[in-house]
Amino acid sequence: MSASASSDAHVSAPRAWVRTSPHTAYLTADNPGDMTLGGTNTYVVGALGDQWPPAEGAERPSIVVVDPGPDDAAHADAVAAAGDVVLILLTHRHADHTGNAARLRELTGAPVRGWTPELSAGAAPLEDGEVVSAAEVELFALHCPGHTSDSVCLRVDEDSVILTGDTVPGEGTTMLDYPDGDLEDYLDTLRELMEHRDLAVLPAHGPAGESLHEACDRLLDHRLTRIHELRQRLKATEDDIAPSAGALASSIYGDVPAGTRESALKTLKAQLAYLVDIGEIAGFTD
Structure with a gap:
């Protein structure tokens, strides 16, 4: 935060x-x-x-x-x-x-x-x-x-x-x-x-x-769950080559308060960069 x-x-x-x-x-x-x-x-x-x-x-x-x-x-x-x-x-x-x-x-x-x-x-x-x-x-x-x-x-x-x-x-x-x-x-x-x-x-x-x-266990579980959910979303939409971070954010965080949307987008990009680093997607766009 x-x-x-x-x-x-x-x-x-x-x-x-x-x-x-x-x-x-x-x-x-x-x-x-x-x-x-x-x-x-x-x-x-x-x-x-x-x-x-x-x-x-x-x-x-x-x-x-x-x-x-x-x-x-x-x-x-x-x-x-x-x-x-x-x-x-x-x-x-x-x-x-x-x-x-x-x-x-x-x-x-x-x-x-x-x-x-x-x-x-x-x-x-x-x-x-x-x-x-x-x-x-x-x-x-x-x-x-x-x-x-x-x-x-x-x-x-x-x-x-x-x-x-x-x-x-x-x-x-x-x-x-x-x-x-x-x-x-x-x-x-x-x-x-x-x-x-x-x-x-x-x-x-x-x-x-x-x-x-307990706090680290909670946070680790949250992050791993979010990565799993992102993988499933990319597979379901067949958008696992070079997905758009902005389009994904709009669909995932559409109901997120305006004050947190920029931070949510940054976190989503960090998740996509992680999937790139481990070879699961080729890249992503803004």
Whole structure:
């Protein structure tokens, strides 16, 4: 899931913090929509103490901020006011996750790290398998391509939780941002995540707490079912040489809300590209 961001800053009233584990909590940005569900969850990670956010006048702990959200001044102010931001991490490039990064960096001076140099400022990009030590907590970075090529998940083993960005949403499924997003990569990512010990999912959209294994199993079953349905449709229409993605999307997603049609088309193209890669169709057209 991803949302496009306006070039103008969106100003909104901050919402309530949700505590998700001893070392994590999130504040949802005011950007609800078809692709963002209730909005983007901005996480803080650190030695948060018994009360979060801290009471007025109490010492503010050091925190790592994950996915500062869309361009929203009030949201950035609320996050910066809650703790001493020492590091900003990005799970991937979409603007509903990164739009506030420059603003929060300006407010706090904290470096920004994502998977690519383009996402990073004041520090090196993240590396697969890297242990990020900051704010008295260790986060284990995992490269998890599929939704986008630069998607990253972050494990906090001390709490048995994993921050999954859009790779594993809190409800529903995620889009594949073709051509950057890739179905084969996504299937591999889900299978690899299922191999990790039992962790609770802290997603960038939707409620937290689902078992990582169960969530990945659900998403894997969904994707494999959709591929099977697409194969059957292509065979039934004898359109398995070079089908039109646009025509298929119109017939499959005719009743899909307008706000999600572009994302549905991208995911469909990722499915068709997968069938090309494994030799089941020769190609497809737009």
